[in-house]
Amino acid sequence: MSFSQWASIFGCTTAAFISIAPLQAEAAKYQIQSGVTSVYHDLSFLSSIGLNFTGSNNTVTPINSDFIVGFGISPTTNFTFSDVGGFSQLSGTIQHTGTVTFNKEITIGNFSVGYDPTRAINNASGLFLKDTVSLNKILFDLSAPGNMEFDGKNLTIANVKLLFTSDFASILGDSSLLGQVGGTARIDAKVVEVPESTSAIAFLVAAVPLLRSKLRKQM
Structure with a gap:
């Protein structure tokens, strides 16, 4: 085999690896695995609209005394994000355990935090909190x-305001509640890096038959 034939085949192989390189250079992705979401309810405001906090069940200790109750992040959580720009490419949900009761009869909880970019209007970020126990509403x-703050292993999202949705305002029979602040929240989570995509490996495997064919033609 001539040097020129080897050079041609090597060039094809190099091109394949160059095609793969951008995939390997992509920013890392991470998944939340555990932690706690701490919530402060504005009890005086909630009481003024007819919601009196009367208890909690299966909750955890909040991150500090600034909060009233903590909800443990469940292992069923599949929320992922990228570190591009600090926090992007959000998908999946953060699942929680624990419930709170108002007026001794309305129990909500096992909250799910998800992301919908179409909800990112006015003061909302696109993240939302949904009850999965009784109302089944955002x-x-x-x-x-x-x-x-994010250091690759720990994620803290702090000073988050809880803004009443139209669904909750409708349930309470007061449309003026839409967008009003019902409390604050803080998420403290342990995260792991999502394994690198296998797409690059799959691309290389798919390229092998092509390289073999080119080799046979030039020999």
Whole structure:
């Protein structure tokens, strides 16, 4: 085999690896695995609209005394994000355990935090909090966080306002509640890096038959 034939085949192989390189250079993605979401309810405001906090069940200790109750992040959580720009490419949900009761008869909880970019209007970030126990409605939109910290293993999203949704306002029979602040929240989570996509490997495997064919033609 001539040097020119080897050079041609090597060039094809190099091109394949160059095609793969951008995939390997993509920003890392992470998944939330555990942690706690701490919530402060504005009890005086809630009481003024007929919601009196009367208890909780299966909750955890909040991150600090600034909050009233904590909801443990469930292993069923599949919320992922990228570190591009600090926090992007959001998908999946953060599942929680724990419930709170108002007026000794309305129990909500096992909250699911998800993301919908179409909800990112006015002061909302696109993140939302949904009850999965009784009402099965999105109760609050979450504001953009006042601050956020991420070190590759720990994620803190703090100073988040809980904004009444139209669904919750409708349930309470008061449309003027839409967008009003019902409390604040903070998410403290442990995260792991999502394994690198296998797409690059699949691309290389798919390229092998092509390389073999080119080799046979030039020999």
